[in-house]
Amino acid sequence: MPRISAETREARRQHLLSAAVRCVAREGFHQTTMAHVIAESGMSAGAVYGYFKGKHELIRAIADSVLGDLTGRLAVLAAREPALAPLDALEVVLDRLEELLTAGDDGGNVPRVAVQAWAEAGRDPQVAAIVRERLEQLHAAWRTVLVHARESGALAADADVETLAQVLVSTMMGFLQQRLLLDGLRPPGYVAGLRELRC
Amino acid sequence: MPRISAETREARRQHLLSAAVRCVAREGFHQTTMAHVIAESGMSAGAVYGYFKGKHELIRAIADSVLGDLTGRLAVLAAREPALAPLDALEVVLDRLEELLTAGDDGGNVPRVAVQAWAEAGRDPQVAAIVRERLEQLHAAWRTVLVHARESGALAADADVETLAQVLVSTMMGFLQQRLLLDGLRPPGYVAGLRELRC
DNA sequence: TTGTCAAGAACGATCGTTCTGTTTAGGGTC
DNA sequence: GACCCTAAACAGAACGATCGTTCTTGACAA
Numbered sequence: 001m002p003r004i005s006a007e008t009r010e011a012r013r014q015h016l017l018s019a020a021v022r023c024v025a026r027e028g029f030h031q032t033t034m035a036h037v038i039a040e041s042g043m044s045a046g047a048v049y050g051y052f053k054g055k056h057e058l059i060r061a062i063a064d065s066v067l068g069d070l071t072g073r074l075a076v077l078a079a080r081e082p083a084l085a086p087l088d089a090l091e092v093v094l095d096r097l098e099e100l101l102t103a104g105d106d107g108g109n110v111p112r113v114a115v116q117a118w119a120e121a122g123r124d125p126q127v128a129a130i131v132r133e134r135l136e137q138l139h140a141a142w143r144t145v146l147v148h149a150r151e152s153g154a155l156a157a158d159a160d161v162e163t164l165a166q167v168l169v170s171t172m173m174g175f176l177q178q179r180l181l182l183d184g185l186r187p188p189g190y191v192a193g194l195r196e197l198r199c
Numbered sequence: 200m201p202r203i204s205a206e207t208r209e210a211r212r213q214h215l216l217s218a219a220v221r222c223v224a225r226e227g228f229h230q231t232t233m234a235h236v237i238a239e240s241g242m243s244a245g246a247v248y249g250y251f252k253g254k255h256e257l258i259r260a261i262a263d264s265v266l267g268d269l270t271g272r273l274a275v276l277a278a279r280e281p282a283l284a285p286l287d288a289l290e291v292v293l294d295r296l297e298e299l300l301t302a303g304d305d306g307g308n309v310p311r312v313a314v315q316a317w318a319e320a321g322r323d324p325q326v327a328a329i330v331r332e333r334l335e336q337l338h339a340a341w342r343t344v345l346v347h348a349r350e351s352g353a354l355a356a357d358a359d360v361e362t363l364a365q366v367l368v369s370t371m372m373g374f375l376q377q378r379l380l381l382d383g384l385r386p387p388g389y390v391a392g393l394r395e396l397r398c
Numbered sequence: 399t400t401g402t403c404a405a406g407a408a409c410g411a412t413c414g415t416t417c418t419g420t421t422t423a424g425g426g427t428c
Numbered sequence: 429g430a431c432c433c434t435a436a437a438c439a440g441a442a443c444g445a446t447c448g449t450t451c452t453t454g455a456c457a458a
Contacts, residue, residue, distance in 0.1 A: 026322065027322055028229065028318065028319070028321070028322045029229075030227065030228075030229035030230055031229055031322065086396055087396060087397075112321055115317065115318050115321060116318050116321065118314065118318070118376055118380070119227065119314050119315050119317070119318035119319075120227070120318075121379075121380055122227070122311055122314060122315065122379060123225065123226055123227045123230065128380065131380055132380060132381065135377070135380060135381065155395065156395065159395055160388065160391075160392065160395075162383075163384075163388045163389070163391070163392045164392045164395060164396065166377060166381070166383070166384050166389075166392070167389060167392035167393055167396065168396075169373075169377060170370070170373035170374050170376065170377040170384070170389075171369070171370065171373055172373070173372070173373040173376045173377060174368075174369035174370055174371070174372040174373025174374070174376070175369050175373070177317055177369065177372045177373070177376065178334070178365060178368060178369040178372060180320075180321060181317070181320060181327065181330055181331060181334060182331065182334065182365070184361075184365070185362075185365050185369070189359065189362045190362070190365070190366060190369075192359075192362070193359065193362045193363045193365070193366035194366055194393075194396065195397070196354065196355065196358055196359075196363060197285055197286060197363065197366065197367075197393065198286075198394070198397060
């Protein structure tokens with residue numbers, strides 16, 4: 001006989017997750033203590049451990065949540081109809097990324113934590129599996145864009161769609177990394193620069 | 200009256216640093232404990248604190264060492280004579296990165312720790328300053344390549360060299376990030392994909 | 399009344415750092 | 429050149445702080 005409904009429980013879990021995301025955006029995964037998350041969420045230690053087995057499970061849930069959020073939003077844009085040319089689609093996606101960074105309701109926490117998750121994947125195989133799964137979703141979205149471009153003749157008929165999808169995703173990752181570190185980088189100039197690089 | 204020479208002291212410092220880099224490549228900055236570094240280096244706690252004031256200083260030294268190593272190697276390649284076309288230079292640089300990843304004498308620790316440092320820059324302003332400084336060195340190297348390309352006509356006369364340098368650096372960062380996460384990405388195909396993306 | 403859920407004190411483990419004792423290279427004295 | 433003396437350098441035990449987690453207690457829905 002559960003005292004709270006499944007909806008309430010899920011809502012509390014989400015509340016806890018978003019509090020944890022704010023902490024991680026400030027302090028990174030391993031400098032964020034359970035005490036930080038507890039304070040930020042306004043819950044108690046006992047409550048937190050009722051929703052997550054421990055810190056590892058919380059970290060994995062944060063990584064999955066943030067990367068899922070990011071890939072979901074970007075995949076929709078990349079695969080939208082009518083299909084855009086690849087670099088046009090890239091600019092739209094980077095614009096959305098820029099929007100998430102600056103005017104997001106959470107002040108750019110999602111992309112910030114995503115970078116933390118990529119680094120964490122380098123030392124935690126379970127996080128690495130999550131990251132790979134989310135990257136594959138992004139690749140799939142780009143593949144549909146690229147296939148459309150190939151069919152419309154905007155791309156060579158023998159173009160390697162799989163590799164091109166990886167190139168586009170890595171371009172997003174590189175843009176985000178450098179955008180977070182420097183201030184002088186914006187999507188329009190970035191994509192224009194990519195177009196210029198033809199030799 | 201120092202008991203050991205400046206050379207010995209510097210050598211010991213380097214020994215300590217490289218031991219710490221191995222630890223960080225395995226465990227990340229904040230999961231690496233001083234006890235790990237002490238064990239890996241074969242020194243004692245007292246000795247370590249004779250070379251670094253504390254963990255924060257060690258972390259900053261690691262970040263600076265690794266990023267300096269990386270930018271130094273890549274900047275030399277990017278700025279070599281005779282000047283290569285931008286994308287040709289990029290392929291050479293990515294090849295070198297691939298080499299550092301696979302056959303490096305340290306088994307790819309340098310690029311791996313570099314990714315950790317980029318993430319750490321998101322929460323430690325002092326590390327962020329180090330990262331920005333090293334990125335600027337990379338940008339400078341690319342600018343010389345791009346100016347040459349512009350002079351030789353391979354690039355438009357009004358090309359924005361500064362932005363293009365940022366694009367190329369971010370491409371390197373994105374390649375490295377995704378290369379560490381996936382296995383299906385190699386420099387030749389990557390650059391070929393970039394060339395294909397013209398629309 | 400019963401079992402679920404939350405609150406918060408409490409606990410053992412582990413962290414970064416310091417402190418104490420020991421070793422050892424170099425300089426002064428004869 | 430043999431000797432001590434001094435202080436730098438190191439080793440490793442020890443310390444306080446802080447971590448993740450658990451346990452005890454109480455409140456509340458069924």
